Amino acid sequence: MSLFSSIQLANNALRAQQIGLQVVGQNISNANTPGYIREELVLTPSSTQRLGSLLLGLGVDVTAVIQKVxxxxxxxxxxxxxxxxxxxxxxxxxxxxxxxxxxxxxxxxxxxxxxxxxxxxxxxxxxxxxxxxxxxxxxxxxxxxxxxxxxxxxxxxxxxxxxxxxxxxxxxxxxxxxxxxxxxxxxxxxxxxxxxxxxxxxxxxxxxxxxxxxxxxxxxxxxxxxxxxxxxxxxxxxxxxxxxxxxxxxxxxxxxxxxxxxxxxxxxxxxxxxxxxxxxxxxxxxxxxxxxxxxxxxxxxxxxxxNKVFSSGQGLNGYRELTSEFAVDDANNPLDAAGLTFTPQNGSFNVLVYDQQTGLTQTTQILVDLNGLDQDTSLADLAAALDAVDGISANVDSEGKLTIQSDSATQQFGFAADTSGVLAALGINGFFSGTTARGIAVQEAISSDPSKFAASRSGIGVDTENVLDLANFLxxxxxxxxxxxxxxxxxxxxxxxxxxxxxxxxxxDGAREFEAALEGQHLSISGVSLDEETVRLISYQRAFQASAKYIATLSDLLGILVNL
Incomplete structure (x- = not known):
């Protein structure tokens, strides 16, 4: 192995330490850069050279600069x-x-x-x-x-x-x-x-x-x-x-x-x-x-x-005309299959017709047949039954809603004892209107005339039995x-x-803590530690100095040979 080979070995060493210093400088300069992954210099021994019976190393090779991750x-x-x-x-x-x-x-x-x-x-x-x-x-x-x-x-x-x-x-x-x-x-x-x-x-x-x-x-x-x-x-x-x-x-x-x-x-x-x-x-x-x-x-x-409770009561005054809030899809279909949001059931309710001149109240029971057998009650059937009551008229309008009105200006009507829920299902004589949270409101007939608040149960303006049930409804x-x-x-x-x-x-909180733990683990591997980089800096610096001194020594030896 000649002195020139030794000089080449020393040059490789200088180059390796110089690159190492550059990698350390890169890490230090990006210590606070978001997302930066610490770089690492990969060094491997160079191949060997045979010199007689000896195998001599040729120094160091810079293999790669990689991310530590x-x-x-x-x-x-x-x-x-x-x-x-x-x-x-x-x-x-x-x-x-x-x-x-x-x-x-x-x-x-x-x-x-x-x-x-x-x-x-x-x-x-x-x-x-x-x-x-x-x-x-x-x-x-x-x-x-x-x-x-x-x-x-x-x-x-x-x-x-x-x-x-x-x-x-x-x-x-x-x-x-x-x-x-x-x-x-x-x-x-x-x-x-x-x-x-x-x-x-x-x-x-x-x-x-x-x-x-x-x-x-x-x-x-x-x-x-x-x-x-x-x-x-x-x-x-x-x-x-x-x-x-x-x-x-x-x-x-x-x-x-x-x-x-x-x-x-x-x-x-x-x-x-x-x-x-x-x-x-x-x-x-x-x-x-x-x-x-x-x-x-x-x-x-x-x-x-x-509304089921409210619709069975009467206010201080009755109605002279009233239209149901909800319409049916087909007036001839049974009421429990007519597309109503609220479904009525088999039962009945009473219609009260109050004559203001005589002070008399006429009560008529209206059957709501929804037992699932033949001829279940439709809205058309209900309108016909109501229309047959003396003092009121009823029909299904073009929108599929039930309309009721008194036959005389001296007559008022109300409702009572609804066991079928059909009044609440149709939106008749109720307090609330709507079907959802966005649509709930007080029915127009009540808000425009609070005297119709259904406090009575025995007749128009008679008692307060219904309001007691309503007060305890909650x-x-x-x-x-x-x-x-x-x-x-x-x-x-x-x-x-x-x-x-x-x-x-x-x-x-658990997710934040778990991420923080993994982030700490990740930074311990891939993050830049200034203390560790300082140690590497000193190591490369000393290796560079030693390599330079080695070259200087070889240069002196070469000079001696030249001057022989």
Whole structure:
């Protein structure tokens, strides 16, 4: 081995330490750069050379500059990020919903319910007072308005989440395309012939993958050439240099045109069990959509069950004309198969015709045959039976609604003892109108004339027996709700919201802690430690100095040989 070979060996050593210093400098300069992965110099001994019976090493080779990363930890961290963003999105939705319900404030529905039924109790104390009845009507309007507003605000929150879903889809498409382009650049740069990583490009791609994992749940696999494949469920979004974009399909749900995310190329729904998109979809459809379903059920029960009691009573004054709120699909179909939202049953009710001149009341029983046998009662049959009652006329109008009117200006009519629920089902002589939380209101006939508030049960303006039942309605067990009262139904609604919100916060806290633990593990491997880099800096510096001294020594020896 000649001195020139030794000089070449020393030159390789200097070059290796110089590159090592450059790698250390790169790490130190990017110590605070988001997404930066620590670089590491890979050195290997050079091949040997035979010198007689000896095998002598030829120094050091710089094999590669690579990123220090644990792919398994990185993949778990992306999954934890997806879990955290989904949990936080649902946590936020629950907190906003809990705020809307406002059960801890003075303007919650339970306060409105209690005030409404307390005002009904006052009618029993002042049966002749129209003012007391007017107060009950006003409190009923307040209750209905509070239910309306809650439903509308929850609906607006659903619409906001729906808009965010479209925005997240656009962001995901941008990141998918960015990853595809970076794949091409990385493959071109590394070329499949170098052991080094295209570190800057890989850092950018790593950031894009982390951002994408915030939005949707992804699985990433790296190929030999340096490209990565990105999967959502079993479908690829990025496959080396190609990509699939996400698209939005629309459908109507609970009064809202909702956005559903699909993979455009294969027209298949996007499978994403976590990520912000999953949290938004769960918030829109399950959390807020489920709450609206429950609120609609509560409002529907309040309307129908309260009206069933109310419609069997009479006010201080009767009616001279009245049209049902609800129409049937076909006036000749049985009433329980005529398309009514609320279904009547087999039974009967009484029609009271009061003559103001004589002071006499005529009572006629109207049968509602819905036993499932032949000739079940239709709306046309009901109109004919009512039309046969002296003092009133009845018919089915062109819209499929029942219209009743008195035959004389001195006659008024009312209703009593409805065991069929047909009056409440048709919206006749009821207090509330509508069928849902958004549609509940006080019927126009009552709001325009509170004297018609049905406090009596024995005749128009006779007693207050009906109002006593109405005042206790909040705590009355309901067969339609498996024995639960309206008060219990609302308590369940509020309690379920509060409990679910608490659970969502716990889940989000757990997801944040788990992500933080994995982030710490990831940083311990891939992050830059200035203390460790300082140690490496000193090591490379001393090795460089030693290599330089070695070259100087060889130079002196070479000079001696030249001067011989």
């Amino acid at each position: 644990d792919r398994f930890v990185e993949e778990r961290l992306r999954g934890a990020i997806s879990d955290r963003t989904s949990a936080e999105s649902q946590e936020k939705t629950y907190l906003e919903l809990e705020s809307l319900v406002g059960e801890l404030g003075d303007n919650d529905l339970s306060t409105s319910l209690n005030k409404f039924f307390a005002s009904i109790s006052e009618i029993a104390n002042q049966p002749e007072s129209v003012a007391a009845r007017n107060l009950a009507v006003l409190q009923g309007q307040t209750l209905a308005g509070d239910i309306n507003r809650l439903a509308l605000r929850v609906g607006q929150n659903r619409a906001d989440l729906n808009s965010r879903i479209s925005s997240v889809t656009d962001d995901a498409n941008r990141l998918i395309e960015e990853i595809r382009k970076l794949n091409l650049r990385i493959t071109e740069t590394e070329g499949g012939v170098t052991a080094s990583d295209a570190v800057g490009l890989r850092d950018q791609r790593g950031l894009a993958l982390a951002e994408l994992s915030k939005l949707i749940n992804i699985r990433v696999t790296e190929q030999v050439g340096g490209a990565v494949n990105v999967y959502a469920g079993g479908d690829y979004l990025v496959f080396e240099g190609s990509a699939r974009q996400l698209t939005i399909s629309q459908e109507s749900d609970r009064g809202l045109t909702i956005a559903n995310v699909r993979i455009a190329e294969i027209d298949a729904p996007l499978a994403s069990p976590s990520g912000e998109l999953h949290g938004l979809l769960a918030g829109r459809d399950e959390i807020l959509g489920g709450f609206l379903d429950t609120l609609d059920g509560f409002a529907s029960t309040l309307i129908f069950e309260f 705590d009355r067990p309901l067969d339609s709700s498996d024995g639960a009262s309206l008060g219990i139904l609302y308590q369940r609604l509020a309690a379920e919201t509060t409990q679910a919100s608490t659970v969502s916060q716990s889940v989000a």
